[in-house]
Structures are given as C-alpha cells and as structure tokens.
Amino acid sequence: MFPLPRNQTLILAISGGPDSIFLLDKIAQVQNRNNLKIIIAHLNHQIRGTESDKDELFVIKTAKKYQIPFEVKKINVPEYAKKYKLNLEQAARNARYAFLSEIAEKNSAKYILTAHHQDDNIETVLFKFFRGCNLKSLTGMSQKQNISVIYNEKIYHANILRPLLNTQKKEILDYLRKNKIKFCIDKSNFDTKLKRNFLRHNLIPQIEQINPEFNKKFPKTIENFSLIENFIQQEIKKWLKLNFKKSSFPMDLFNLLHPYIRQEIIKNLFYKFSPHEELSSTHIQNILDLINKKKSNTKKEFGKKHFLKILNKKVCIISIAIHQK
C-alpha cells in the first residue's frame, strides 16, 4: 500500500468481496495513527437479486463489527441501464461513482478509496490491449484519479485513491485466510461466459504458460508505458502553453509537428472543450486533413457545442453559442 493520507475523512467503497474487506481491515488498523475519519459506503446494485441483499447485510454487519459509520443505498441498476440504453457494467459503474461522490460531498471527504489491486490492473490493460488499444490504455489505472460520470443526466466528480494497486490478489487472499477474516463471494465472478472472467480464469493462466513470470513482470511493462505517456502528455502541454492562446493556435507551427503529436493535440483540445463526448479516429483524421489543406474559412464540427475554423492562418476553436450571438 502506498503512503496513506493523514488527517482526512475517507470514503471506503466496500462491496463485501475479499479485496474491499482487506482494504477495510488494513485502513482500520492505521485509522488512529493517521488521524483518519472513515466512512464505509456500499451500493446495492440489485443486479444479483437476493445475493445483492445478502452482501448489503454483510457489509452493515462488518461495519458495525469494526465500529465504523456506514452509508448504504439500493439502486435498481438493471432498470437504470434499460432507461438510458447502457450496458449493465457501464450503468453499475456510473451509479456507483455517483453514489460515492454524493457521500464524499455530504461528509466533506477529499478522497474515495477503492480496492482495485495489481491483478485488476493487469486484467484491465490486457482487456483493452485485446480490444485494440492506444498508448493510454497500456498505462493502466492510476493510484490517484479524478473520475467524472454522468448519472441521471447530472455530472458527478469522484476523487479516487487506489492504495492496493501494487498489492497482488494472492497476498490479499493469503492475509484473509491467515487472519480468518470473512468476506462475500460473488458467484458471477466465476461465470466465464463473461469476457472479463474468461480473461481472468482461462487466458491469463495460459499466458503464464508462455511466461511463468508474467504476473510478476507485467507491472513493470505497465510502468514503462506510463512513463512514455507521461512524456508525451508533458510535450503536448508544453506546446499548448506556448502556442494555444485566445482559443487558437498557429496552423504553420502545428503542421511542423510529428503526426502523432498533431493527433494527440487535437484529442487533448477536444476533451478540454467537450469532456463528455466521443471523438472517433476518422473525425481526428478529418480535422488533421482540414488543417493540412490550409484553406481559410473552412470549418469542422468539434463536439456538440464547438467548431474548429481556419482564420488568418490560425486554427480557432469557437463556441457555437458565442458564434450565434
């Protein structure tokens, strides 16, 4: 576990599974020493019927045992997913982070702690890698991250800490077994019809046949790719700081940049102006082509509320609202 904060109120996201119970037990041990106020938060997604209700009761019982205040909430995620046409996983994620963010705000807590561990991180990276990925996907989860989700048409921000990101699942299970600490078992984790479980239970053990040290060495690979991504984002920020002024940048200087950096600058600006919208690689290519053609007065959609226009050898990002005034 990386050094934990001191003198803070922390929200612990507890599902009742082994990882989150391990996190709870470890945090409870340092609670006084680090002068921490802890609140357990559990969302009952109502995805697994009576099983979900049992988990909720288990979390309440555990919170009482550890004498830690708790917040629980039931949300009918399957219904919410249906209403907004989201897949169940995405819907559960949005509902969970919205709930955690609300609890954090109510308690003036700076951080929400989740129990994502090293094996989760490896799976996440592999999953994205097999789906066809970019550099960012290979950097895995961060120990600190600000997540924003849209839930029921409202935007929520959650300031996440992941203290177990360098802890192996094996360590977690060994510790719980050794200390006879109870936890819930989510049977759906063993259903290999679900792609994530197929990856965990079938694929990763076979990758270990190719390289028995895979689980040990892969975190180093992830770290290396994080370093590269960090360098590239630093270069982009430097360039933007120097050249992006009054919502525009000089076209000629931009066209001198390496193709990869051009593409990443467009992405960076797009998500700055339209943080909750989607940008396809075709759209990026169209924008780059437009800038490369150097035709004045041509324009291109840049999210729902902005467009990009070439004016006096500058590439300008213009708000539709301002333009219509």
Place this chain on the structure above:
Amino acid sequence: MFPLPRNQTLILAISGGPDSIFLLDKIAQVQNRNNLKIIIAHLNHQIRGTESDKDELFVIKTAKKYQIPFEVKKINVPEYAKKYKLNLEQAARNARYAFLSEIAEKNSAKYILTAHHQDDNIETVLFKFFRGCNLKSLTGMSQKQNISVIYNEKIYHANILRPLLNTQKKEILDYLRKNKIKFCIDKSNFDTKLKRNFLRHNLIPQIEQINPEFNKKFPKTIENFSLIENFIQQEIKKWLKLNFKKSSFPMDLFNLLHPYIRQEIIKNLFYKFSPHEELSSTHIQNILDLINKKKSNTKKEFGKKHFLKILNKKVCIISIAIHQK
C-alpha cells in the same frame, strides 16, 4: 504487397512452406514487368532430419519449374547451436541470415525478400508483449530492415524486405488452394509444446473470443505504436545532433530531460558504440544514477570496448583502446 523494387537483383528466402511459395509465385509474375533478376535461396537447417532434406528437394524442383536460379546449402544447425551454446531457434536464425547475406553479396543483390506476413507480425508482437516488453517490441517487424548477425564469429549484414507484411495468412492459403500450388508442410509447426505454436493455435483463437475482430484490428494498434516509437526516436536523434559532440554531451542539459528520454538516449548511445552487446535495465539505471550524482571523474563500463566518464560537467564516452594508449 507493397510496391516492389524495379531493376534489381533480389534474393528470395524460400523454405518451401506456404508463405514463401506464395511469395515466389507472386514475384515470378512481376519479374519481367519490374525487370527483376531473382535468385532463390534455401537453407537446409538439418533440424528435422529427412524432412529437411525432402524440403530441400521440393525447393529445387520448384525453382526448376519456375525456371529461376537457386542456391541451396546444408548447415548442421543443431551442431552449431551446441558449439556456441545458442537455442535452436536463435542458431537457425543466425545461420539463415548469414547464408542469405553471403548469397546477396555474391550476386550483388541489394535486397533479400522474406515471406513474413501479417499473422507472423501479430504473433511476434504478442509473444514479446507477454514476455514483458518495451515500446519497440510493440512496433512489430518493419517492411525494410537491416539485420546484422554473428555467425561463426563473423558479422553478416542482411538488407531485408518483407513484401507480405500486410497480407493475411488466410489470403495466402486461399490463393494457393485456388491455384492448386503445392507447398511443404512443416509438422513441427503444429507441436503446441513449442511456445510460439501454443500462442498461434491456442492463445490467439481465445483472444478472438474476447474480440472477434482482433486479427483485423491489431495491425492498427501496431501501426499506432510504430508512430509513437518513430516520434520518440526522432526526438532523441534531434537532441543528440544538437548536443552529442566529440563523443560527449553536457550533463546539465541531459538531466533536464524527461526520465524516459534520458533512458532512451543512453540505450541509443550504447548500441551505437556496442552494437552486438547486451544492456540490462539495471545497467541503464546505474548509468543514469551516475550522471545524476554529477560527481566528476567517476566512470562506468559502457560495453566491452568503451566506458562512460564524467569530466568537466560533460558525459564522455571513451574507447578503452584510446584510453590505454
């Protein structure tokens, strides 16, 4: 196939398997149009006993059928591997490229063509990825590459072209079947005890269960990582051109660089001065630590024939031979 050279002598590396026979058939079709002189080269590795001899006979027969000159050679690779303590795959590779390079030199041929295809490239990248990889490993094979190998204590250079790198194995097999073209079958390709075959026959089909479009989309991932690697190498070359003079660079400017770039510059210089030696990540870290400490007159081994020394706020690479004069 990418545009083939014109007015050249080309060496075709032909094993007799489907990929190389496909390459031979395709090149033979454009031979006159592109004014190409073609020479078939086949190395009998003597790894699979009588099977290897049968393949050699098949290649000779095929060359005669196509009326193309050929060169064949027998090398006892298992014996050579034993003598130099190499694994069989590495030994076969060295022997093959040394042989191809000799044939190319004898015939004043600029290029050697190999039949590596898209599926080979995907496997190569995955294999390295599972072993624990760096950015370079994710860029796969290049369409043009200069390979140098050491064989029997002599260095050989081979200028390789891979015209099939964007061709799928499926296309190759479909074409051969449709045109009733014969080829050899290497039974050892189906032995899944060999890790490479296990990857091909067991793992990749399972990755396709996670993403049925994996084989179609992964080349795009490889292309994207090649673009990133290209950008980074370009940055490093720019920095070295500006700052690496008289075998030294200013320590203070170096220490201002991003950690990833520092590491890559050390690698780049190491392989420039010691192209056939190994550089471990611990060794890189030790060198970076040394430069960071800014202690004058400290030195560090930099391959067998050079060392790195800090002198007058400069990092100098010094040849041991010159130093001893």
